[in-house]
Amino acid sequence: MRRFIGRDRELNVLRNALQAVQGAAGSGKPGQCILMRGRRRVGKSSLVEELLRRAETPYLFFTAAGGTAEDELTKLLDAVARSTLPERGLFHEETPDQWNAALRLLAEILPDDSPSVVVIDEVPYLMDRIDAFEGMLQRAWDRLLSRKPVLLLLVGSDLSMMEALNNYDRPFHQRGREMIVGPLNPADIGEMLGLSPAAALDATLITGGLPLVCAEWRAGADVWEFLRDSLDNPISALLVSAERSLAAEFPPQAMSREVLRAIGSGERTFTNIARAAGGIAHTTLTRATDVLTEKRVVAAELPLSLRPSKERRYRVADPYLRFWLAFLDPHMAEIERMRGDLTLSRIKEQWTSWRGRAIEPLVRESLARLLPDGPLPAAPAIGGYWTRSNDIEIDLVGADRQPVAKQLLFLGSVKWLENSAFDSHDLAALQKHRAAITGEPVPLVAVSRSGVGCSGLQAVYGPEELLSAWRGV
Known part of the structure; x- marks a missing residue:
């Protein structure tokens, strides 16, 4: 079945x-x-x-x-x-x-x-x-x-x-x-829906692998066909599943819902989340984030590097819920009055930038399943690195432990654009950021949706390689 x-x-x-x-x-x-x-x-x-x-x-x-x-x-x-x-x-x-x-x-x-x-x-x-x-x-x-x-x-x-x-x-x-029991993984989704590796990863970011949502995706339909169908149906699983799940876990009056919405809108730091949630007190926000992380709805992450950091950032852990909070929940009223076309247009405008960040946790999990591979060893910890000002931001950090590592195993960048390969400018930026956190010649990795147009990398991964990590799971 x-x-x-x-x-x-x-x-x-x-x-x-x-x-x-x-x-x-x-x-x-x-x-x-x-x-x-x-x-x-x-x-x-x-x-x-x-x-x-x-x-x-x-x-x-x-x-x-x-x-x-x-x-x-x-x-x-x-x-x-x-x-x-x-x-x-x-x-x-x-x-x-x-x-x-x-x-x-x-x-x-x-x-x-x-x-x-x-x-x-x-x-x-x-x-x-x-x-x-x-x-x-x-x-x-x-x-x-x-x-x-x-x-x-x-x-x-x-x-x-x-x-x-x-x-x-x-x-x-x-x-x-x-x-x-986890959601359907990207390889399962690709097989179920007849999608290419890149499209299967896109589908994962939208459906989260929830079987009820995937079941409404017509085999072979692309992302925009699926979204159009779902937004035209006010009782589609894509629209209603998140609200039903949240209603079961968090009562409407719970401050956790407002905090989750703030994180889902893209806010990642404690101060910005507090502001987006209506200027709530820090003690209230702490209680709410504790509830959300305890229930595994939100992930709280620290930079992974050789030095300790207090720059904690938050993200919605479930891909489907992350998509729903970003694009659907704020505009449910227009969807209900059968103007899903407005919502779809908004998603298309923001899709590339949103997807570029949303894919990063999935890339890290895929690499954790793939490694060791060629010159790259198995990495007990794979995360990211950032500073408060974001003047240094590294998408992929492989290390022997987290959040404070003894040894960095590789550093990498994710470039997830439709028609733009990872090029020499991207490599130069990655090399510059490596020099800012270590003087060692740590291997460099590129993960690109559209291939690589330069040399000097120790490993390169695309959609097919990432999807292969999930086959047979």
Whole structure:
């Protein structure tokens, strides 16, 4: 199925876990638990649904909704009634009125001699709304559930809370294996949409690899055709996915939303973000940026060099959300009144300069997957370097550690223009910036969308090389 391109590895992990449960039936503790996390709308629930469809194993799929403990328990009872568990009728007969009792009864109705699957989706809602939920889950798992041949899938979109579930000081520590479901990678997107390497990277910057957004991209359509189609449809996934995700994580009145908008508009420094967010106090901004970075929505980065720096900069971590905040969110009113053509025109005007900076994190991640390669060694840390005044700015810095390195492994520049190659002027600028931060002959690298028109570089990468880093992932 189209939306599962690139999901073979994840499906194999889940299938192998289910086979292990089946093989261990009768062993005393055959149950297995997987803690699955990933950003909203990356396709976690769809991935689990596909496993269940292929496995044809009795299952319960319960999705928490963020209600009270009583409301969630009512939803659990309804989910059990609609499940394919053979003894589900017992729930209707006994109708447990406490979560402890519900988990005990759930363990009782699971088959003893054949595998089953129990899915609890959006677990962070339960952790947040139900007193001592983690402790109740731990006791139910240790004493009852793990003794059944069951695959328990605990799924969540709040990354920090899902990580905390397995912390050493939490009740459920080491009860489950962690599994991260990421968005479709650039190679998956290129294959799914029939795009060239350069176009696949552009599509990554717009869709973020979200399956629902990619599914609306007509195979072979270019960037502007896709954007025109999406902007003409007020309920397109490109328009609505971000707002739904943000509404689930941050209430409308939360200052984090205003700070995120400021960062999404292009502001990167603490002072400029505070100004763009309405002149908020620094203590308020600190709390907001802490929340955003803890939830992995925003990345806070320091220059990577041989000397320490306090010049921290912020960026929106998810490519799709970065695009949405920059181009769509500020102009939603005109899109809703069917003037998406105005929005599209604005995107075209700003696209080249926006893309030139937006591609840099993707380039760094691609190189981290590619290296070692030829004269370039593996780089434990790949970042960038800048000064407060931006008189020195280096797009790519490879080093032995971050943010303060002992050894620089390479320096590089990204030139991502349609019809302009990396030339001798770009090389001279890179050499000048290298001399400003080190006297060593550190290798120089160019990453260019349109090739290189000079010599003197130790390595050159284009769209095809970057995309190759993601094939087979």
